[in-house]
Amino acid sequence: MPSTIVTLKVNGRAQEFLTRPGTTLLDALRDSLSLTASKKGCAQGTCGTCTVLLDGKPVFACLVPVETVAGRSIETLEGLAAGDVLHPLQESFIALFATQCGFCSSGMIMAAKGLLDRNPDPSRADVVRAISGNVCRCTGYEAIIDAVLDAAAKMKKAAPSRRKAAE
Amino acid sequence: MQDLEQIDTSFFSAEREAELDVVGTTVPRVDARAHVTGKTQFYEDVSFPGMLHLKMARSTRHHALLKKVDTSAAAKVPGFVRALTHKDVPNNWYTILRLIGVEPNDEPVLPEDRVLFAGEQIVAILAETAEAAGEAAAKVKIDYKDLPAVFDVEEALKPGTPAIKPHGKNHFVYEGHHCRRIRFGDVDKAFAQADHVIEHRYQSAPIEHAPTETTGCIVKPEGDGRFTIHSNTQACYFTLDNAALIVGLPFNKLRVKGGTVGGGFGGKVDVIVEPIAILAAMLTQRPVKYAYSREEEMQVSSPRAAERIYIKDGIMKDGRIIARKVTLYVDAGAYSRHSPYGTTKAAAHMPGPYSIPNVWVDAHCVYTNRTPSSAMRGFGVTIGDFALESQMDRIARLLKMDPIELRMLNAYRDGDMKAHRKKAEGCALVEVMQKAAEMTGRNLPERFRKMSSLNKEGV
Amino acid sequence: MAKLKGHGIAAVNYPTGMNLGGDPSQALIHATTTGSFVITLSSVDLGQGLKTVMAQIGAETLGVPVGTVWVDTADTDTGPHCMGTFASRGTHRIGNAIIMAAKEARSVMLDVAAEELEVDPADLLTDGKGNVHVKGSPEKSVAVINVALAAHFKYGKTISGRGIFMKPKSDVVPETGEMNPDSAQAHACTVAEVEVDDETGEVAVLKLTNAYEIGRAMNPAMAHQQIVGGAWMGMSHALYETTEPYYPDRAHGPLDFSEYLMPGPGDIAVMESAIIERPAANGPYGAKGIGEMTANSPIAAIANAIFDACGVRVDSMPITPEKVLRGLDALKNAAE
Amino acid sequence: MLRAIDVPQTTAEALSSLARARDALVIGGGTLVMPKVQAGISGLGALVSLSRLKLDKIAIKGDKVTIGAATTLAAIGEERGLAFLQPAIESVGSPTLRNLATIGGNLFTEQPYGDIAVCLLALDAEATVATKRGMKKLPVAELLKKGIGRDAIVTAIGFKKPEKGTWFYRKAMRRAANSASIVTIAAHCSQSKGRVAKARIALGGCGTKPVLAAKAAAALEGQKLDADAIAKAGALLIQDAAPFTDAYASAWYRARVLPVHFRRAILGE
Missing domain, CATH: 3.30.365.10 (Aldehyde oxidase/xanthine dehydrogenase, molybdopterin binding domain)
Structure with missing residues (x-):
């Protein structure tokens, strides 16, 4: 079982590590890089707790052999906040009580980020579709959907002023 | 919160009187920030150098005698460390209700001569990686002699239905009564x-409780004769007491560290994984992880x-x-x-x-x-x-x-x-x-x- | 094709703190020299929010800001004994233990503050903002942190308290079933509105209206979480969930979340809920416990609504489209 | 346990990699193979990944469509020229899954998953298969029945885009989204003078692989697509179907609702 060296860009930083054949992106993040926000709820692609962004698109990290994504860009929950400043999704999940046990939160937030990055003005149906691969056993989903919509609204409001600041 | 329900104070108003400052108000969850930043530590987020992985060879039969259990092929899998059978368990009874006086003991930690359900754990395999443990567990060869199985509750109670339990009855006995x-x-x-x-x-x-986090634990020998059990149990002391009785250690040799649990709903009170993982850590003096797969959580957990x-x-x-x-x-x-x-x-x-x-x-x-x-x-x-x-x-x-x-x-x-x-x-x-x-x-x-x-x- | 609408109701009670065997829980509280209090437990937070509610109860009893109370829990070396988090016992048992511990700690805190302010401890109040002051003269006050420092460095006293809650073991009289099996009863009523597809047996839950009586809503937003999540679980139990889809046949058991069916975010019902409070005499600030009961009343309410909609009584859970459709077929055959 | 994972740059390299390792499997998006790897499938020694073969292009020329086998379902769902397939794409798993799952992989998915394969069967699509002996074309119908052999790779799938108003799709699910199939119906009914000229109906949930409902299709041909004809054809579907029992539904239920969903598919109810 010869191991290989794999390089990934994780949360903006190049990361190099040694990996055994067939190691999943999820195991690589958790075991090799100690990025444990992404969870292993099923290892079958059916629970969504391992959702991360691969080149900006949400994927189940448990279904990706890490060798097949060498050199590509990965975003995990650990990279979401800018220092101490939380991402609007994180703020809204706190404010609207969208977490209970917290085990699905990482995957939920990353699936939602994948949506908002591409569609800043989602409908409720868009949000439902975006998180339809993520299981939550505690909340009944309603607070999570509300939190994603709340974050989208906040980001939309903030966007013009951000543009102005950039000018 | 947008649609927080009303608390209708018109009912029982005489009994509700109390001047409260904090209780009854919405304060933010103390754990929310750690949840949304991924900093909350679940049991599986700790790992230790040299950690072994435990996987079970499980019964494929609903009710059978165990004629022969052969681990020789499993032992040849690269990374295999050792197998544990009932002979390795000092007090081979689960005891979850013994502490509150419910008898008789009826569930072996690892079965001795028979299995009573498909999925029952038979042999524990320890290996250097989870993959190796899984592959070795799949290679444990078990010869069964099938026995008649009963699946219907009323059928089970009918006279003439074979008793599947050692006490000779297919029901629990309540102080001499059949129910x-x-x-x-x-x-x-x-x-x-x-x-x-x-x-x-x-x-x-x-x-099924179907928590998003499956049941599991990591047991670490501390070098002073004590063992720390990182577990997602719903009941730390319940786990400690029951595990100590099974592995035959004084209670104070065990320390259970729980924490935030990824959903319980009653499913993480059974103390099934901890005793065998502690035993494995005792016998190898290495950290041991025993985590249910999703399939085990769905079909083997109660x-x-x-x-x-x-x-x-x-x-x-x-x-x-x-x-x-x-x-x-x-x-x-x-x-x-x-x-x-x-x-x-x-x-x-x-x-x-x-x-x-x-x-x-x-x-x-x-x-x-x-x-x-x-x-x-x-x-x-x-x-x-x-x-x-x-x-x-x-x-x-x-x-x-x-x-x-x-x-x-x-x-x-x-x-x-x-x-x-x-x-x-x-x-x-x-x-x-x-x-x-x-x-x-x-x-x-x-x-x-x-x-x-x-x-x-x-x- | 028709979508048949119907309403159903169910009302339930729920025994909280169910106990036949004596199930004590302990709590310890101490003031640090940093202006905080630490509540030490070995209890477990399953996501229901035990840590938050316990901090609220501690803060309420101590009379200090909730932000200055930390809950250190789930470690058997550091925390005193707790039977565990199950049977809706957490809020009730551990909450009561914390009140007992906090009362003891508060009493020491007021004694020390009284020495500092040179008044009688009976004349002191806490303002909930981190100060102890003399009744009627808020300007005559001392900060809690200074009380803690004085206790430690000046008087050599610990501001601490011990608490335990235990309901004695209740035996069952085997002949009659006489027993004392609970600490309080919470209550719920759900009205379900459903729509049944008369050609496929598919059921959509359109709305759940719930009224709950839970003693005291310790944290309304977190009670809301239990209500919404629990009612979702009830709907899930009613229509989807099982590990043995053809029970008592053991075949076709689901192995993952694709096969283990639960409603997804696209299947949730509109929910409207209200809370009534009838404080329990033995509950912490009247709380009875809400965690378990919320899933129960929606199940029969949905079953009854299905009958109301299409005349099919399904008396086995889960109420799958197949069971409804077989019922519709039977009705049709009977009519012919 | 895996010995190796190969990520070749060319199809030729992939083929020789497969030829070298008798215990190797092709992996596309990973949604089929990785669950097996993690559940500990026995006898699997190596994986050969299609991820760098650049098999992810969609080409549409007139009504002729060619889709690289490693194209993700998400990419197909976003292709405006393939809007007729969007409801089918949306009915598969979740957006997160569709960012990984590929159209080629769908051909090897066992029912009650693999709804895109049901569509491809109804479209009479053709797969391009690379083997040691060169490239060959294989009708999807044949591929679904016989497979392609262990050491071959599907590189592309081609079909003719159906004319407006001739394509019908419905999937009966247990959830609004992210559900396997109770039954899936995909039908291509070309029309002439208000009557069905040619019908091709494929079913999911009615066998381990998608099946063609030939008798029902024949019954539709020459008929107006009205309630009567649809009911008659719907009653014949079962003759080509072998619905099964699983955690989602019993064989009885699948068979019972098959004509209902067929009617809803055709009438767009």
């Missing part, structure tokens, strides 16, 4: 006086029991229920776990939140060759409520009565004697129905609007 009984009044006399007698059967199928419930009611034309006879079967599966206790809880819950003068309950805790069931949110009550409240709907339709009014007429009130002979207090069934009626735009007649859990007015 947990409630006897209150005289149901037969009341049935004879009733205007209507109806009987119906209700049934449920096993339900579900909510299936129940079969017969309800026979004696009813008067005016809506009063004068007798209720309940025969209830809890499908405990192969082993007791918490089911004898849940069955008692189910019996105590009958006849529901109603004052019925004659009540008879036989609640059976029955063994079958399926995955042992155990506690789950609403333990002993959830399925009973489905049966009771379906039955109430049937009664209302039979009498052509409004279903709310029927329930309010029979609702228990402060001071009523319940069937298990405890005086009711703090009742509020009448009021939640009044509130639900109001919320759904239903105008109750004055007689029902004036009803109260505090007195018998309108009954």
